[in-house]
Amino acid sequence: MSERRIFEHPILDFDRGYEFYFDFEGKKIKAYEGETIASALYADGLRKFTESKKLERPRGFFCAIGKCSSCLMSVDGRPNIRTCVTLAEEGMEVERHGPKAEFPQTDVGRGGERKKEEIEIAVIGGGPAGLMASIVAARNGSEVHLFDEGDDLGGQLVKQTHQFFGSHQEDAGTRGIDIGKELLEEARDVGVEIHNGSKVLGYYPEKKITIESDGRLEIYDSQGIVYAGGAVENYLSFENNDLPGVYGAGGVQTLMNEEGIVPGEKVLMIGSGNVGLIVGYQLLQAGVNVVEIIEALPEIGGYQVHASKIRRAGVPIRASHTIKKAIGDEKVEGAVVQKIDENWNPVKGTEREVECDVICLAVGLSPDTGFLRQADCEMDYVPELGGFVPLRTEDMMTTQRGIYVAGDAAGIEEATVAALEGKIAGAAIYEELHEETEDTRRSKEEAKEGLDKMRKGPYGEVPKQGVKTCTVDEEVCG
């Protein structure tokens, strides 16, 4: 494939800025304003970004959101720069330094004096849950600071090109990308102070958070916190699963729907939950061939309507199948898949080679709860919600009074649920710090009714049971 950038797309318009070049190990690399270094390199065809420390295995593009450390390179003499979240600039000098970077010869600091501030409410995470919590608390009169490590707020909504399911009243039928924009606009309108590019480093009693923003340390002393830090993608064990070309579904969405770059030519999708089916469909929309979707369970995990949509496009979905290994030395050049029986044992003689250059993993998510553990919130393992989640009241307060949770960090569900939980948390934190108002009472009531509706039916039964096991009375809270 000569051109990996998407110029025509049925849903998205890629508004690329001006074209320029930067230097990569002596080669001129084309980039567009607003593109990350890693994206521009990926579009140019680079697959090996660094290597592993011990076995020197190739490491490439993976998470695309600054979490996995597979893309660390030296930029203008500064080592260990996360190139997937660092924008390319004209004339930059970029080079790979492998796993052992040398101590920088140039002045590395970009920060300045640390900043310390007292604030009322800190909301962590700018996805649907955090945005909604911020909006409700701020429109009642609270001073709300919303922190997000990304440049663009909206959380995972910014990658969701499909129309949302759920209730017509709660934005169903609207595309995720548009919901994110509307929420962000509303947050600005009601006076939420937005801190983008602000990574939360840690929690300190009493309700203090530390932030890194553009190389500077910031300390915020708050009266109340809503944590809406989302989720991390699950991984899968198989031979060669660390080859460049094995990507998480979220990374693929970021590259394809935000950066406008296709991940490859032929994709093998692992997992048929809604994420696997939807990302499979988005790949087709971007003009990428999805060779097949495999699913370990005997049944497709996601909605029938999503599965039918992708089957109509000629993509096979094979239940009771798993991946045995990825083929390739420096990057994915294929995969071996096989059937498994009802006890998850491989069926002999069913091994089959699949031609592909990308293996996309859509095998579930786990709540990202490190911050809450640090704040001593009591946790419980709830498989129905994707792993360890904080105990919480019906008002979304954790066992630490004044610290609330909403969205995937409270349990893996979907965006509408996240927004509804955020609405409850935003109203409840305002009530705790001030008083009940007509708006907070109504917001909580409506959102709780909405959650009950969303958690009906066979798909809603699972999270509903999960939420039941980790919901506690307020007396339990400190």
Add this chain to the structure above:
Amino acid sequence: MSEYKSTGIIRKEDLEIPSDERLEEGPVVIMECVENIPCDPCVAACSFDAVEMEEITDTPDVEYETCTGCGFCVTECPGLAIFVVDCSYSDENCKITIPYEYIPVPDEGDEVKALDREGNEVQKAVVTNVRQSGKTYAVTIEVDKENVWKVRGFEVEK
């Protein structure tokens, strides 16, 4: 376990469909949505109140005598699971309206490949209407009457 749970392919037997008389009368909606998922935009999309749902997780209940087959709901369904069939069109042919979100978008009069629920080519078909709502299109194609339950997709030949 219903077959579609492992294949993703709906069969005619899985659906509640209009009577033969209603089908012959004129265009009518076919909702290929059989699971209890929390979703209801089709109810609000209908100007004739032909779609009912008590709980958001119910499957849509279509009053086929009220449905005019206008097809407005086709582009409003997030699952792209709504089609309109018109068997009254002629003795040999019928029309099927299909939601479409790929490029290129066909023009009226174009010939496309009509596909079944597994993406296999069933026949060639002519596009008779293209309607756009947001980024989703409702494309109507003309196919042989015998293929009315087979064809559910199409591919524009590049």
